Amino acid sequence: PLAEVKTLRQLYEAGDLRAPAKSEYKPAFLDKVSLHLGDITKLQVDAIVNAANSGLQGGGGVDGSIHRAAGPGLKAELREKYVDTAKAGSVPCPTGEVRISTGHELPSKYVIHAVGPSLAWNLRGPPAEDTKLATLLRDPTSASEGKIPAALLASCYQNSLEVMVENKLKHIAFPCISTGIYGYPIVEATEIALHTIRTFLSADDHADKVERVIFVLFDKGPDSERDIATYRKLLPHFFPQE
Ligand code: AR6
Numbered sequence: 707p708l709a710e711v712k713t714l715r716q717l718y719e720a721g722d723l724r725a726p727a728k729s730e731y732k733p734a735f736l737d738k739v740s741l742h743l744g745d746i747t748k749l750q751v752d753a754i755v756n757a758a759n760s761g762l763q764g765g766g767g768v769d770g771s772i773h774r775a776a777g778p779g780l781k782a783e784l785r786e787k788y789v790d791t792a793k794a795g796s797v798p799c800p801t802g803e804v805r806i807s808t809g810h811e812l813p814s815k816y817v818i819h820a821v822g823p824s825l826a827w828n829l830r831g832p833p834a835e836d837t838k839l840a841t842l843l844r845d846p847t848s849a850s851e852g853k854i855p856a857a858l859l860a861s862c863y864q865n866s867l868e869v870m871v872e873n874k875l876k877h878i879a880f881p882c883i884s885t886g887i888y889g890y891p892i893v894e895a896t897e898i899a900l901h902t903i904r905t906f907l908s909a910d911d912h913a914d915k916v917e918r919v920i921f922v923l924f925d926k927g928p929d930s931e932r933d934i935a936t937y938r939k940l941l942p943h944f945f946p947q948e
Contacts, residue, residue, distance in 0.1 A: 707750040707813070708877065711740045711920055718947045723938060725947035733948040735907050740920040741937055742879070743930075747775035750813035751920065752875035753806075755866050757883045758819040760797040762788055762805060768881045768924070772817060776810040780817065783807050802853070802861035806869050814879070818869055820862040822884030823855035856898055859884055863902040867916070876917035881924065882933055892929070892936050900944040 715736040717723040723741075746754050746768060756772045759765050762784045764773040773780055788798040788805050799805045804820045862883050870878045880899065884890035899921070907913050921941075923933045 708918065711742045711749070711918070713737050713918075714739050714741070714941065714945050717741060718942075723942055723947075725942045729943050729946040731904065731944055731946055733946050735904070735913065735945060736948065738907065738913065738916060738918055739903070739941075739945055740918060741941060742920050742922050743925045743934065744922065745771070745924065745926075746879055746881050746922040747771050747812060749879050749920070749922070751877040751879050751918070752814065753816040753818050753866075753870055753873075753877070754809075754812070754814045754879045754922075755804075755862075755881060755883070756817050756819045757881050757886065757888070758799065758821050760799050760801060760821045762798040762819055765887075767886045772812070776812045776817065779810040780807060783810070784819070802858035802865070804862065804865040804869055806873065816873065816875060818866045818878070820866050820883055822862050822888055822890065823853075823858040824884070824888040825855060825890055855884075855890065856894070859890060859895060859898045860902045863899055864906065867903070867906045867912075867919075871912065871915050874915075876915075877920065878916075878918075879920040879922050881922055885929075885933070886927070892933055893940070896936050896940050900940055904944045 713736060714723065757768050759769065763781055764770060784807055792798045799819060799821050801821050801823055804818050807817050807819065809815050809817055866878060882892065882895060885892050885895045903919055907916060921937060923937060924930055927933065
């Protein structure tokens with residue numbers, strides 16, 4: 707099944723991705739990174755990442771789909787490991803952090819539950835002007851727990867990759883964390899995702915430990931066209947063709 711998920715090299719060769727005229731990045735990792743359109747719950751990989759909430763007991767969006775596909779054992783495992791053990795006054799998984807579970811009835815072996823920052827509660831619908839959103843993204847007091855949303859989103863990707871390597875897992879598939887119900891703007895979120903992964907793979911011996919990082923874009927989402935266009939445009943910037 708992983709053989710069916712095309713690498714960036716294959717996408718370039720098929721003409722599905724086009725390199726930009728110029729990029730400050732050197733070509734690298736083209737066999738380790740994939741862009742895949744579809745449902746993350748169908749992927750048979752070592753780990754899929756869930757865009758969870760800090761309660762870790764399920765929700766809407768990709769979280770709901772993962773819990774449905776995994777069956778009730780997932781919720782029970784999360785409750786036992788992280789909800790029941792959470793100290794009084796703390797949450798099972800604070801924003802920016804991740805928790806790992808097994809995959810239960812999913813084809814993937816593990817699920818890494820990542821809690822992205824939410825801008826939705828602050829925006830209450832689309833921003834009136836771009837400047838309002840720009841302020842929100844940079845103002846540490848305006849969003850999640852007094853921390854800058856971009857840093858929290860980067861932490862989701864960074865922590866997921868670290869947990870992956872710690873557990874000796876070889877592949878990981880990410881959804882577009884925070885860009886659905888949590889309202890993070892897609893271009894900024896994609897830049898954070900791609901930058902964090904490119905930097906992680908570039909460090910020390912990380913590239914040897916990671917076989918594949920898959921960006922999964924939901925083909926049936928309301929914003930799937932927009933998401934696909936964004937990844938097609940930005941991926942070649944961070945991972946240019948040789
Ligand atoms: N496979 C891949 N991607 C998917 C799938 C799927 N089956 N379903 C949705 N997506 P969201 P968030 C995409 O809203 O913004 C939940 O209630 C979707 O198109 O799932 O981080 C949680 O419990 C979008 O691109 O996550 C939290 O409370 C991306 O997944 C909250 O939502 C993320 O959208 C988290 O919100």
